[in-house]
Amino acid sequence: MAGLDPENWDALRALGHRMLDEMLDNVQNVASGPVWLPMPAAVRQEFRQAELPTQETPLTALYEQFAQSVVPYATGNRHPRFMGWVHGGGTAQGMLAEMLAAGLNANLGGRDHAPIEVERMVIRWAATMLGFPETATGVLVTGSSMANFIAVITASRAVEGGLDIRSHGLAGRRLVGYAAQTAHGCIARAFDMAGLGTQALRLVPVDADFRMDLAVLRQMVAADRAAGLEPFMVVGTAGTVDTGSIDPLAALADFAEAENLWFHVDGAFGAMARLSPDHASALAGMERANSIAFDFHKWAQTPYDAGCVLVREEGRQAAAFAQSLAYLSREDRGLAAGAPWFCDLGPDLSRGFRALKVWFTLASFGTERLGQMVSHCCAVARYLAARVQASPSLELLAPVTLNIVCFRVRAPGTDEDVLNGDLVKDLHESGVAAPSATIVHGKRAIRAAIVNHRTMEGDVDLMLETLLDLADKRLGTKLEREAA
Numbered sequence: 153m154a155g156l157d158p159e160n161w162d163a164l165r166a167l168g169h170r171m172l173d174e175m176l177d178n179v180q181n182v183a184s185g186p187v188w189l190p191m192p193a194a195v196r197q198e199f200r201q202a203e204l205p206t207q208e209t210p211l212t213a214l215y216e217q218f219a220q221s222v223v224p225y226a227t228g229n230r231h232p233r234f235m236g237w238v239h240g241g242g243t244a245q246g247m248l249a250e251m252l253a254a255g256l257n258a259n260l261g262g263r264d265h266a267p268i269e270v271e272r273m274v275i276r277w278a279a280t281m282l283g284f285p286e287t288a289t290g291v292l293v294t295g296s297s298m299a300n301f302i303a304v305i306t307a308s309r310a311v312e313g314g315l316d317i318r319s320h321g322l323a324g325r326r327l328v329g330y331a332a333q334t335a336h337g338c339i340a341r342a343f344d345m346a347g348l349g350t351q352a353l354r355l356v357p358v359d360a361d362f363r364m365d366l367a368v369l370r371q372m373v374a375a376d377r378a379a380g381l382e383p384f385m386v387v388g389t390a391g392t393v394d395t396g397s398i399d400p401l402a403a404l405a406d407f408a409e410a411e412n413l414w415f416h417v418d419g420a421f422g423a424m425a426r427l428s429p430d431h432a433s434a435l436a437g438m439e440r441a442n443s444i445a446f447d448f449h450k451w452a453q454t455p456y457d458a459g460c461v462l463v464r465e466e467g468r469q470a471a472a473f474a475q476s477l478a479y480l481s482r483e484d485r486g487l488a489a490g491a492p493w494f495c496d497l498g499p500d501l502s503r504g505f506r507a508l509k510v511w512f513t514l515a516s517f518g519t520e521r522l523g524q525m526v527s528h529c530c531a532v533a534r535y536l537a538a539r540v541q542a543s544p545s546l547e548l549l550a551p552v553t554l555n556i557v558c559f560r561v562r563a564p565g566t567d568e569d570v571l572n573g574d575l576v577k578d579l580h581e582s583g584v585a586a587p588s589a590t591i592v593h594g595k596r597a598i599r600a601a602i603v604n605h606r607t608m609e610g611d612v613d614l615m616l617e618t619l620l621d622l623a624d625k626r627l628g629t630k631l632e633r634e635a636a
């Protein structure tokens with residue numbers, strides 16, 4: 153019985169080169185196809201009815217099925233006119249790094265090997281990039297959902313007596329935290345998973361610019377303390393998912409310090425704005441946080457998945473996650489040396505080599521170029537906002553802080569919520585562009601998030617032109633394009 157290596161390495165090599173060439177072609181030419189193509193029912197059935205293979209299938213056949221039945225029907229987030237949600241576009245450089253990482257098949261839970269040093273390097277770079285001390289700890293994870301969860305756990309174990317929660321559970325303690333109503337749903341989910349309960353996350357109202365209202369936060373914390381609860385953390389968002397607004401981070405840092413609260417920043421995509429000279433000042437105060445969660449796979453364009461959590465004070469993260477103090481007395485040499493390990497800083501033991509694609513992304517472009525890319529996305533967003541404001545048939549629904557534009561088609565006398573919801577779906581099915589939909593001030597909004605480094609002004613023009621054509625078709629009229 154042989155192992156699982158190919159019998160014919162030459163044939164495998166030839167197929168591998170073909171895969172690489174074809175995928176590079178596909179990335180290079182991604183803009184020439186539709187953003188999204190609905191999966192035909194027959195293709196879907198191929199997967200739904202496929203049975204567990206008990207025998208061998210040639211890799212060539214599998215690759216052909218991938219090329220025919222998967223590639224054309226992917227999400228489309230690499231395409232310049234994908235503007236939905238907040239998805240990164242990826243890069244060819246990052247794709248190659250993924251291939252190399254898979255070839256090495258390293259497990260980054262721990263032990264003493266070079267891939268671990270690569271992750272330590274990118275964590276140190278991430279800390280520098282976001283204004284944290286080099287001694288900050290951190291770990292790469294699937295995404296900001298997991299990064300925020302790790303931060304909530306770390307913060308709850310940092311309260312007085314908090315380490316007892318690890319062995320005894322909350323045992324009657326009533327910890328409460330705060331985030332703006334505009335915070336991402338994964339913060340509430342983190343409270344849920346941490347056993348604190350979603351009720352323990354107090355949602356603070358926002359002002360007209362969708363920023364956390366500090367006066368109300370102050371009242372809420374005081375009222376909770378008076379009621380015998382234990383406020384322990386406040387979460388500020390740098391770049392909210394609906395409108396891109398930024399909570400008043402510096403004031404939040406002051407408040408957290410005065411109230412002895414853990415200050416966490418969810419900077420899932422927005423943290424990257426620190427690299428843009430035009431936008432860094434909007435994030436002032438983020439560097440004073442106790443912890444930051446952010447993604448490399450969104451605005452930093454690293455291929456999925458790559459999120460990151462950073463914790464300012466050394467030792468806090470291990471105190472919350474390491475399974476015993478034995479981690480400090482691991483072997484002094486040999487493969488089992490080199491503590492602390494990444495498995496001491498989060499829930500995962502076995503972990504892949506995400507750090508390689510993060511390294512290749514940060515180093516092949518450099519932070520200056522990435523900052524320019526962030527500035528470019530924000531400029532395209534402002535261009536879109538200006539076009540919306542110049543059109544009598546369109547309405548801007550929220551201020552544009554970074555790269556997110558919320559707007560809608562005006563059609564007085566019709567149900568504009570229904571119309572705009574339908575138009576987003578029409579656009580998706582047209583294959584021309586893919587914004588998403590959300591609710592802003594109670595109104596159904598079309599939401600364009602310019603996160604993709606490939607998106608240019610012309611893409612915005614084509615999206616608007618197609619949108620208004622689709623609206624004409626639905627309304628049976630010809631909407632005005634430009635103000636007279």
Ligand SMILES: *Cc1c(COP(=O)(O)O)cnc(C)c1O
Nearest residue numbers: 238295296297336393420421447
């Ligand atoms: C995307 C996002 C998240 C969740 O991050 P994932 O990487 O999808 O897990 C959290 N917060 C904000 C503000 C986001 O934009």
